[in-house]
Amino acid sequence: MKRFFKFALVAAIGILVLGAAGFGFLYWSMQHDFVEQTTGPLTREKALKHCPISLPSTARNIQYASFNSGLQAAEMFVRFEAPVPDCYACAQTLFARRAKDDSRYSIPVFRTTAHPESIESTNHLQTSWFDTDRTSKWVVAGRGSSWEPKVWIDTEAGIFYYYVTD
Numbered sequence: 001m002k003r004f005f006k007f008a009l010v011a012a013i014g015i016l017v018l019g020a021a022g023f024g025f026l027y028w029s030m031q032h033d034f035v036e037q038t039t040g041p042l043t044r045e046k047a048l049k050h051c052p053i054s055l056p057s058t059a060r061n062i063q064y065a066s067f068n069s070g071l072q073a074a075e076m077f078v079r080f081e082a083p084v085p086d087c088y089a090c091a092q093t094l095f096a097r098r099a100k101d102d103s104r105y106s107i108p109v110f111r112t113t114a115h116p117e118s119i120e121s122t123n124h125l126q127t128s129w130f131d132t133d134r135t136s137k138w139v140v141a142g143r144g145s146s147w148e149p150k151v152w153i154d155t156e157a158g159i160f161y162y163y164v165t166d
Helices: 001-033 085-101
Strands: 034-037 062-068 073-081 111-113 140-143 148-154 159-165
Touching: 085 140, 085 148, 085 159
Parallel strands: none
Antiparallel strands: 034 062, 062 073, 073 159, 111 140, 140 148, 148 159
């Protein structure tokens, strides 16, 4: 019987220590901003290490920037060049993943646009390469907010742009 109480005491202390460590990590992560961004275009092999989205095998000149502040805020930008069909396939994969995570989400349809809106980081990320204000032929789908991705594809130059925030 004495052995049982000793075991129960050790187990209870262990649970308390692990719980305190978990809450401590959660508190720490909510107090710190995490920024990950490129300083220039990357190859696919280098970008795969930290890019926040999956990339087609043909992606090149990849740039990304992401901001995360614990559970409070997030913002992600990705730009790459690839053949236009690969850009569409990447977008459909991202939208399908979102739909899998949320049964109420309906996959958006691409529509043409003459001039996409300019998006700037609200968290001081360096995103001058996110140049959707260029003149070209565009399609756009999605909203870009509340974890609903927004994708622009420059159908003339084969450039993919991704934006999402929370």
